Amino acid sequence: MTQHLAAAPAAPTTGTDTGWWRDAVIYQVYPRSFADGNGDGMGDLEGIRSRLPYLRDLGVDAVWLSPFYASPQADAGYDVADYRAIDPMFGTLLDADALVREAHELGLRIIVDLVPNHSSDQHEWFQRALKEGPGSPLRDRYHFRPGKGAHGELPPNDWESIFGGPAWTRVTEPDGTPGEWYLHLFAPEQPDFNWEHPAVRDEFRSILRFWLDMGVDGFRVDVAHGLIKADGLPDIGGHDQLKLLGNDVMPFFDQDGVHEIYRSWRKVLAEYDGERILVAEAWTPTVERTANYVRADEMHQAFNFQYLGTHWNAAELRKVIDASLAAMAPVAAPTTWVLSNHDVTRHATRFANPPGLGTQLREAGDRELGLRRARAATLLMLALPGSAYVYQGEELGLPDVTDLPDEVRQDPSFFRASGQDGFRDGCRVPIPWTVEGTSYGFGSGGSWLPQPATWGALSVEAQTGVAGSTLELYRAALRIRREQPDLGAGESVQWLDAADGVLAFRRGGFVCTANTTSEPVRVDIPGRMLLASEQVRTSVDGTAELPADTTVWWAV
Numbered sequence: 001m002t003q004h005l006a007a008a009p010a011a012p013t014t015g016t017d018t019g020w021w022r023d024a025v026i027y028q029v030y031p032r033s034f035a036d037g038n039g040d041g042m043g044d045l046e047g048i049r050s051r052l053p054y055l056r057d058l059g060v061d062a063v064w065l066s067p068f069y070a071s072p073q074a075d076a077g078y079d080v081a082d083y084r085a086i087d088p089m090f091g092t093l094l095d096a097d098a099l100v101r102e103a104h105e106l107g108l109r110i111i112v113d114l115v116p117n118h119s120s121d122q123h124e125w126f127q128r129a130l131k132e133g134p135g136s137p138l139r140d141r142y143h144f145r146p147g148k149g150a151h152g153e154l155p156p157n158d159w160e161s162i163f164g165g166p167a168w169t170r171v172t173e174p175d176g177t178p179g180e181w182y183l184h185l186f187a188p189e190q191p192d193f194n195w196e197h198p199a200v201r202d203e204f205r206s207i208l209r210f211w212l213d214m215g216v217d218g219f220r221v222d223v224a225h226g227l228i229k230a231d232g233l234p235d236i237g238g239h240d241q242l243k244l245l246g247n248d249v250m251p252f253f254d255q256d257g258v259h260e261i262y263r264s265w266r267k268v269l270a271e272y273d274g275e276r277i278l279v280a281e282a283w284t285p286t287v288e289r290t291a292n293y294v295r296a297d298e299m300h301q302a303f304n305f306q307y308l309g310t311h312w313n314a315a316e317l318r319k320v321i322d323a324s325l326a327a328m329a330p331v332a333a334p335t336t337w338v339l340s341n342h343d344v345t346r347h348a349t350r351f352a353n354p355p356g357l358g359t360q361l362r363e364a365g366d367r368e369l370g371l372r373r374a375r376a377a378t379l380l381m382l383a384l385p386g387s388a389y390v391y392q393g394e395e396l397g398l399p400d401v402t403d404l405p406d407e408v409r410q411d412p413s414f415f416r417a418s419g420q421d422g423f424r425d426g427c428r429v430p431i432p433w434t435v436e437g438t439s440y441g442f443g444s445g446g447s448w449l450p451q452p453a454t455w456g457a458l459s460v461e462a463q464t465g466v467a468g469s470t471l472e473l474y475r476a477a478l479r480i481r482r483e484q485p486d487l488g489a490g491e492s493v494q495w496l497d498a499a500d501g502v503l504a505f506r507r508g509g510f511v512c513t514a515n516t517t518s519e520p521v522r523v524d525i526p527g528r529m530l531l532a533s534e535q536v537r538t539s540v541d542g543t544a545e546l547p548a549d550t551t552v553w554w555a556v
Contacts, residue, residue, distance in 0.1 A: 002114075004354055006511070012127060015094070018062065019275045020062075020109070020275055020299070020486075021062075021218075021277045021300050021301055021387060022334040022386070022387060022489040023093065023334070023386065023387060023487075023488030023489035023490075024061040024062050024109075024366075024387045024388075025059070025060045025062075025382070025388050025389075025390060025478055025481070026060065026061065026062045026063070026064050026168060026339060026387065026388070026389050026390070027055055027058070027060040027062070027064065027391075027392065028063075028064045028066065028342065028355050028390065028391045029048055029063055029064065029065050029066065029390075029392055030043075030342045030387060030391075030428055031043050031044065031045070031048060031065060031066055031067075031068050031077075032065045032076065032077075032103040032428065032430075032448060033392070033428050033430040033431060033442075033447075033448075033449070034047060034051065034240045034392055034430075034431065035047030035048055035207040035425065035433070035442060035443065035445070036430075036439070036442055036443025036444070036445065037049070037050060037052060037091075038443075038445075039197055039443050039444035039445035040089075040443075040445050041439075041443065041445045041446045041447055041448050042089050042090075042448050043090075043430065043443075043448075044089065044090045044091050044095075045076060045086070045090050045091035045095040045099050045443070046066060046091055046363075047096060047097075047226070047254070047443065048063075048065070048099060049095070049102055050098045050248070051433075052103055052106055052108060052459075052550075053103055053106065054460065055106075055108060055495055056106045056107060056108060057477030058395060058474065058475060058478060059474070059479055059481075059482065060390065060472075060478065061108070061110070062108060062111055062217065062218075062235070062381055063103060063108055063109070063111065064111040064112075064113070064220050064232070064389075065110065065111070065112050065113060066113050066132065067080065067113045067115060067147055067222075068086055068087060068090040068091075068096070068112075069083055069086065069087060070081060070082035070086065070087045070088075071079070071087050071089070072120055072122050072189065073118055074120065074121075074187055074189035074190065075084070075186060075187050075189070075190060076410065076428075077192070077479050078222060079115075079117050079118070079119070079120035079121070079122075079187065079189050079190045080115050080119055080120055080121040080123070081119070081120040081121070081123050081124075082124075082209065082301065082437065083115075083118075083144075083210075086209050088248075095510045096214065097214055097215075100215045100216060101215070101216055101495050104215065109217035109218070110215075110216050111216065111217060111218040111220055111279065112211055112218075112219060112220070113219070113220050113222055114204075114207070114208075114219040114220065114221050114222065115222045115223075116195075116204050116222070116223075116227060117185070117192060117193065117220065117222065117223040117226040117227055117299060118184065118185070118190040118191055118192045118193060118223075119190070119191060119193060120189060120190065121188070121189045121190070121191055121358050122189075122543075124140050125141055125142075126138075126142060126191055127209075129141070129142060129144070129279060130134040130171060130172060130174075132174075133173050133174045133175075133179070133425075134173065134179060136178060139180070139337060139479055140194060140197055140539060141193060141197050141199055141200055142182055142183070142191050142193060142194055143182060143183035143192055143194050143229070143233070143532050144179055144180045144181070144182050145168075145180060145181055145182075145183070145233070146181070147168075147170060147180070149383065151178075152170075152178070152179075152180075152181075153170075153178070154466065155168035155170075155181055155232050156181050156183075156233065157234070157236075158169060158235045158236055158237070159183070159185070159186060159233070159235075159236065159251075159252060159539060161184055161185060161188075162187055163188070164323045166183065167184060167185055167252075168181040168183060168184070169181065169182060169184060169188045170243070170252040171406070172416070179432070183229075183233075185223075185226060185252055185359050186237050186291065191246070192226075192229075192331055192481075195227040195228055195257075195258075195261065196228075196325060199259065201264070201329065204265075205264065205265070205268050207239075208265060208268045208269070209268060209271075212268070212271075212272050212276060216276070217274065217275075217279055218276050218277035218278060218279060218300070219277075219279065219280065220281060221262075221278060221280055221281060222241070222264075222281050222301070223281060223291075224258065224280035224281050224282045224283075224293060224299070224302075225253050225280070225282040225283055225284060225479070226238065226252060226253055226255075226258075227258050227259025227261060227270055228256075228257035228258045228261075229251060229252045229255065229256040230251035230252070230255060233251070234251055234321075235348065236251065244364075245555050248285065248443055249285055253283065253284075254282070254283075254284045254285070254289060258293075259292060259293070259295075259298060261396065261556055262278065262280075262293065262298040263297050263298055263300055264331035265278060266278065266297055266298055266299070269357050274306060274404070275300075277300040277301065278299040278300055278301075279299065279300065279301045279302070279303070280293040280294070280296075280299045280301070280302040280303065281303055282302050282303070283305055283465055283527075285423075286327075287304070287306050287320075287323050287324050287327035287328075288327045290302045290304070290305075290306075291327045291328055291330065291331050291333065292430050294328070294331055294333035294390050295331045296331065296332065297334075300333070300334075301333070301334060301336050301338065301387060301420055302333075303336055303338055303389070304324055304335060304336045304337055304338060305338075306323070306324065307320050307321070307324060307337055307338065308338050308339060308340075308341075308344065309379075311355040312351050312355075312373050312376075312377060312516055312549070313355070313501075314501045314503045314514070314516045314517075315525065316499070317380070317503060317514075317516070318495070318503060321384065321493070325385065325491060325492055325493070328386075328491075329491055329492075330336050334386040334387050334390065334489060335384070335385060335386035335387075336386055336387045337381045337382075337386060337387070337388045337389070338381075338388070338389040338391075339374075339377055339378065339381060339391075339394070340391040340394050341389070341391050341427075342391065342424065342427060342428055343424055343427075344372065344424075344427065345400045345423075345426065345427060346374075346391070346393070346394060346399055346426075346427050347372075347373075347374045347377060347394070348367075348370045348371050348374035348394070348397055348398065348399045348400075349363075349364065349365060349368075349370055349399045349402065349426075350370070350402040350543055351369070351370045351373035351377065351473060352364065352365030352366045352371075352373075352399070353365035353366075353370075354368055354541045355531075357556075363402060363549060364402045364403070365398065367399060369549070370396050370399065371399075371470070372533070372534065372535070372549045373549045374394070374397060374470075374553040375470060375473055375533040375534070376514060376515075376516075376533040376534070376549050377524070377551075377552075378394070378474070378477070378514070378533070379473075379477060379514070379531065379532075379551035379552075379553060380503065380512065380514045380534050380551050382477050382481055382487075383487065383505075383507070383510070383512035383551075383553060384488065384493070385488075385490030385491060385492065386489065386490070387494065390474075391394060391427075392431055393431040395461070395470065395471050395474035396431065396432070396460065396463060396470060396471055397470035397471075397516075398431065398458060400423075400426035400427050401425075401426045401429045401449075401450075401451075401452055402423075402426055403449065404425055404426060404429075404449065405430075405450075408425075408445055408449060409425045410425060410449070411424045411425045412519060413424065421436045425449060428449065429447070429449045429450070429452075430442040430443075430447040430448065430451060431452055432455040432456060432458055432459035432460070433459055433460045433461065434453065434456070434459050434460070434461045435456040435459055435462050436456055439451060440459050440515075441459065441460070441461065442451050459488060468535075473531070473533065476531055477531060480530055480531055480553065484509075484510055484530075485508070485510050486507045486508030486510040487507065493506070493507055494506040495503035496511070496526075498513070498523070499521055499523075501515065501516050501517035501518075501521070502515050502517070502523070502546075503514070503516065504519055504523070506526075506556070509527075509555060509556050510553070510554070510555060510556070511525075511526045511527060511553075511554040511556050512551065512552070512554075513546065513552045513554070514549065514550070514551040514552075515546040515547070515548065515549065515550050515551070516549065517548060517549075518548045518549070519548055520545050520546060520547050520548060522543050522544070522545050522546075522547050523543065523544055523546060524542060524543055524544075525542050525543060525544050525554070526554045526556050527554040527555050527556030528554065528555045528556075529544075529553070529554055530553040530554060530555050531550075531552070531553045532550060532551070532553070533549075533551045534547045534549075534550040536550065536552055
């Protein structure tokens with residue numbers, strides 16, 4: 001029997017059915033924008049490796065790396081040409097191996113992005129499919145179809161790309177004539193795999209083993225809800241399709257057949273020592289549908305996008321918290337909580353704008369208000385039962401960069417007339433490490449997206465050791481979360497009576513109080529104050545005044 005490399009030691013558990021992922025704080029690294037090790041203006045694996053001690057000291061449990069595979073970069077690496085190779089802009093396989101090993105030595109786990117819904121159009125399979133023409137067995141591994149109309153001049157169905165425009169592109173056959181069409185739910189450079197084909201399933205099980213053999217601790221599965229398409233690829237009609245982040249039922253998303261795939265993947269992970277995990281990026285109509293991805297024999301976690309999209313409003317937050325916990329209870333899976341990632345506006349900017357503007361904004365809003373709410377929302381999130389995700393730079397209170405010139409933008413959906421809003425570059429600007437320098441410590445060669453002149457004041461250097469800074473707030477929160485036995489994993493909260501606009505709940509000997517209103521509120525002091533997102537005044541009469549948009553942790 002093959003002996004596989006072991007992952008980092010498992011975290012202490014309280015029973016045989018628990019694991020480290022149940023209460024883990026997982027930090028998302030967007031490799032382009034985290035740290036540049038070779039001075040070319042682009043973040044890379046060497047840069048990430050040099051900053052691992054920072055992540056250890058921050059207090060996170062694991063690091064999730066967005067794609068670093070060989071890619072033409074038509075969609076920032078989510079168009080993969082070779083799933084077993086590192087793109088030269090990020091380094092080499094030796095760099096990846098060193099990164100995994102050093103992370104484990106520091107007590108950090110590594111989760112890598114996997115992109116199974118589609119490949120790059122430069123992938124060997126797709127290139128051969130084009131060259132071999134109609135009837136090629138390689139075309140069966142994608143969705144090639146003849147077009148409609150007298151001469152096949154119309155797309156096979158009415159599906160639209162998430163990035164805008166038709167979800168089909170017609171190819172020119174080897175003899176120079178217009179030929180078949182292929183499906184791409186995203187950019188034309190990202191043809192969708194046909195997951196009904198056994199070769200596709202075999203290939204991805206092999207890819208899983210390749211990275212597991214290197215020692216990675218898990219996979220975040222991109223577009224996990226998109227692999228299986230409805231039989232016959234039926235038309236949708238006049239329905240608004242362009243809602244990757246929406247709750248509509250679509251024939252290309254959240255089909256029941258995806259679950260067979262993930263059950264087979266779970267068996268692959270079981271072949272390996274240590275606790276390796278699967279995390280679903282699954283946009284589903286309801287949290288109950290999301291729960292299907294984390295049944296006992298499928299994935300371990302699924303992103304809670306319903307929570308991410310919730311406004312800073314006590315009633316709305318309580319509703320989605322209750323629904324999320326209730327949905328996960330029947331499948332005994334941990335609930336996850338997330339406020340920002342590489343696809344949405346940072347929550348420090350989202351909360352700076354009026355509600356209802358969506359998760360993609362081009363308005364800076366009230367910066368001071370947004371940061372205050374973001375700090376409060378973070379403490380609320382970290383107090384909830386389950387696992388939490390932190391997007392790089394949010395621990396610095398970074399806002400979105402909303403004034404990037406159009407000519408520097410690289411988000412592929414920005415260059416299309418419809419589809420996703422196209423302003424994701426704003427949350428992907430390289431993060432600042434130092435107060436001064438050409439790229440504020442990101443690297444010696446500038447940065448691939450321009451950083452604002454104010455970035456130095458928000459840098460790691462500027463905030464380290466500064467009482468009340470957002471960075472020190474995160475460090476304190478993650479330390480307390482580790483030390484408090486009633487924080488982290490769990491299935492429920494005990495709601496406490498509170499004024500309108502205030503959330504208060506208890507978890508054993510811990511209480512969290514969040515004032516989501518724009519006015520101070522006075523509350524009874526339930527115990528010793530552990531941490532507050534803003535300065536809180538206490539009185540001798542046993543009450544405390546919570547400023548507007550403030551969350552407080554108490555030990556009782």
